[in-house]
Amino acid sequence: xxxxxxxxxxxxxxxxxxxxxxxxxxxxxxxxxxxxxxxxxxxxxxxxxxxxxxxxxxxxxxxxxxxxxxxxxxxxxxxxxxxxxxxxxxxxxxxxxxxxxxxxxxxxxxxxxxxxxxxxxxxxxxxxxxxxxxxxxxxxxxxxxxxxxxxxxxxxxxxx
Amino acid sequence: xxxxxxxxxxxxxxxxxxxxxxxxxxxxxxxxxxxxxxxxxxxxxxxxxxxxxxxxxxxxxxxxxxxxxxxxxxxxxxxxxxxxxxxxxxxxxxxxxxxxxxxxxxxxxxxxxxxxxxxxxxxxxxxxxxxxxxxxxxxxxxxxxxxxxxxxxxxxxxxxxxxxxxxxxxxxxxxxxxxxxxxxxxxxxxxxxxxxxxxxxxxxxxxxxxxxxxxxxxxxxxxxxxxxxxxxxxxxxxxxxxxxxxxxxxxxxxxxxxxxxxxxxxxxxxxxxxxxxxxxxxxxxxxxxxxxxxxxxxxxxxxxxxxxxxxxxxxxxxxxxxxxxxxxxxxxxxxxxxxxxxxxxxxxxxxxxxxxxxxxxxxxxxxxxxxxxxxxxxxxxxxxxxxxxxxxxxxxxxxxxxxxxxxxxxxxxxxxxxxxxxxxxxxxxxxxxxxxxxxxxxxxxxxxxxxxxxxxxxxxxxxxxxxxxxxxxxxxxxxxxxxxxxxxxxxxxxxxxxxxxxxxxxxxxxxxxxxxxxxxxxxxxxxxxxxxxxxxxxxxxxxxxxxxxxxxxxxxxxxxxxxxxxxxxxxxxxxxxxxxxxxxxxxxxxxxxxxxxxxxxxxxxxxxxxxxxxx
Numbered sequence: 141x142x143x144x145x146x147x148x149x150x151x152x153x154x155x156x157x158x159x160x161x162x163x164x165x166x167x168x169x170x171x172x173x174x175x176x177x178x179x180x181x182x183x184x185x186x187x188x189x190x191x192x193x194x195x196x197x198x199x200x201x202x203x204x205x206x207x208x209x210x211x212x213x214x215x216x217x218x219x220x221x222x223x224x225x226x227x228x229x230x231x232x233x234x235x236x237x238x239x240x241x242x243x244x245x246x247x248x249x250x251x252x253x254x255x256x257x258x259x260x261x262x263x264x265x266x267x268x269x270x271x272x273x274x275x276x277x278x279x280x281x282x283x284x285x286x287x288x289x290x291x292x293x294x295x296x297x298x299x300x
Numbered sequence: 301x302x303x304x305x306x307x308x309x310x311x312x313x314x315x316x317x318x319x320x321x322x323x324x325x326x327x328x329x330x331x332x333x334x335x336x337x338x339x340x341x342x343x344x345x346x347x348x349x350x351x352x353x354x355x356x357x358x359x360x361x362x363x364x365x366x367x368x369x370x371x372x373x374x375x376x377x378x379x380x381x382x383x384x385x386x387x388x389x390x391x392x393x394x395x396x397x398x399x400x401x402x403x404x405x406x407x408x409x410x411x412x413x414x415x416x417x418x419x420x421x422x423x424x425x426x427x428x429x430x431x432x433x434x435x436x437x438x439x440x441x442x443x444x445x446x447x448x449x450x451x452x453x454x455x456x457x458x459x460x461x462x463x464x465x466x467x468x469x470x471x472x473x474x475x476x477x478x479x480x481x482x483x484x485x486x487x488x489x490x491x492x493x494x495x496x497x498x499x500x501x502x503x504x505x506x507x508x509x510x511x512x513x514x515x516x517x518x519x520x521x522x523x524x525x526x527x528x529x530x531x532x533x534x535x536x537x538x539x540x541x542x543x544x545x546x547x548x549x550x551x552x553x554x555x556x557x558x559x560x561x562x563x564x565x566x567x568x569x570x571x572x573x574x575x576x577x578x579x580x581x582x583x584x585x586x587x588x589x590x591x592x593x594x595x596x597x598x599x600x601x602x603x604x605x606x607x608x609x610x611x612x613x614x615x616x617x618x619x620x621x622x623x624x625x626x627x628x629x630x631x632x633x634x635x636x637x638x639x640x641x642x643x644x645x646x647x648x649x650x651x652x653x654x655x656x657x658x659x660x661x662x663x664x665x666x667x668x669x670x671x672x673x674x675x676x677x678x679x680x681x682x683x684x685x686x687x688x689x690x691x692x693x694x695x696x697x698x699x700x701x702x703x704x705x706x707x708x709x710x711x712x713x714x715x716x717x718x719x720x721x722x723x724x725x726x727x728x729x730x731x732x733x734x735x736x737x738x739x740x741x742x743x744x745x746x747x748x749x750x751x752x753x754x755x756x757x758x759x760x761x762x763x764x765x766x767x768x769x770x771x772x773x774x775x776x777x778x779x780x781x782x783x784x785x786x787x788x789x790x791x792x793x794x795x796x797x798x799x800x801x802x803x804x805x806x807x808x809x810x811x812x813x814x815x816x817x818x819x820x821x822x823x824x825x826x827x828x829x830x831x832x833x834x835x836x837x838x839x840x841x842x843x844x845x846x847x848x849x850x851x852x853x854x855x856x857x858x859x860x861x862x863x864x865x866x867x868x869x870x871x872x873x874x875x876x877x878x879x880x881x882x883x884x885x886x887x888x889x890x891x892x893x894x895x896x897x898x899x900x901x902x903x904x905x906x907x908x909x910x911x912x913x914x915x
Binding site for chain 1: 367368369371396399403456479504505506507508509511514518525529539590591592593594595596597598599601603605607623624625
């Protein structure tokens, strides 16, 4: 069963544990500037939103790569950058509509979320379950449950 | 190791920035942040120096856990000789600035001298330079942060700055970072202003590597985070209600100082409480609280993000204040509210916004307004002098006086000198609710006896964060003690003071201590840092830091008589509540405390104590 990262911004407190976990997992340091997930803080609205690659089925980055450095990991569904092949041409960073694949000048390669080999460090580190790793075919399940919970109750009947 | 092993020395007079290796022997003796920066400061300045002169220095410092995955590991401190008190000043702040300093590869930044013109420090990893700040001078903290980010075309820069209060050397001016986090107390912002240093802007992309035992560190931090999550205060109370969870609790136990400490219970406490921030307003159907928020790395997330009522008289024509911004914490809500008898939650939020915007400590500011209102009611100060009618409970006076103080207008200039100087000037020094010149925070020393001793002996003047015995006396953490008695309090205060010095020096937030004891911090430090960080060592380090600060204050001219409370708390009994009829037993506790500390009856660390602590 494939899983996917699921983000519920309403639960995010903006602590950046996810960014540190990501950088530690991939680079062995605590360094948000090396993270593949970023938390955006919309100060005036009091909203914080973690954002990263959604692993598009028809991945623009993968299709755009001229040297086939980005490949599908069939086990996880992740589109994974193979650093030994990547030439750092950055075409993928232009192709991605969401900006979630970025060039790293230290390595001369690009980086993006690879789902940590089926165990995303960001989800494990999130203290409020704003980031979870769940059944890829049922990312709506929690929302459905919330609506279902209102059905067949007095409140539900009144609302209906 | 948790340290970056490198410090940045900025000579503002000469305009130079130089890199130095961190003194690792001192790091082993004083850990980091508060302890280590104080060691540097004390070694480099004359204790008698005028705090606002170029000869004073100001240090911004991280700890070994700053910038790591340890929960709350994002703290930094600003250490200097404080202008409000003349004592050592050490103000701690969260947000994201501290971690960024570490990511840029620096443990601390030492500022010395005085720039001939306004400047800001820009640091990008190893590169550090002073830049002209003529265009920033006169701007608020909020405008300064925005302008710097735009100018550098980099939204990821973290900024710490002073507003107009710091520029005007308001004696309780803060250093504000990340819009609404502040190194708040003792006037560290005035020192920054005296040096013509408007802001520090950082961008760090190096990160924190070199943790001694990464695997052990991850295991220790995960275990410690679970302790926070499972605890009722850090896992539920603080995330939901913030520190404001205390307003009704402290009022009920009769320890909420009201109207300049004339009363110990506030009839409108519920109106300015956490619960009130959650309630939907009649005017617009929205609650003042928008959401909670975390500082860097914090898994508690007690921060408040609030939206003021757009129709409230304070902001009806000021759309710039309508967005979400930093909301009321307990101390601010108390100082701006109960301390003045003001029960208008929206007016308190307005005053709070101005304090954040221009960098003022709401505790000292609000408490000073309390003194002004008492002097007004006594007829000592008039409307003509103040510029506004200022009886207790006036939200209009609070709002106007906040503007005047933040902007340096009229009587606001006198308020900006703090309640001690103001009350002395108008012939009533006894009405200043201060110790060593710093205003009390939100706990009455008659209803929580340990807090009286905490205030009287705090090295930075009256302060709740140097030994938060409320945890024990009210909340029962780690053990319940009776708040109404003095017995056992000297030992309790000493234990809290020493342990807190370690929390502050590690680079973590003292709020973790609602759930953590030093035994929860110890494995994290041991895994992060080279050397021995056993419990015995940590206890010794905490006590060493406390005594070092004490020695500095004694050398600066403080004596036994400065470890005291205002006469009101010693002679006017609490009028209502569980502490009714009680005064502070401070005179009984002080000699016992000195003895517990290994100090002479005059409050001086004995030779044996100094030798034992390696001072």
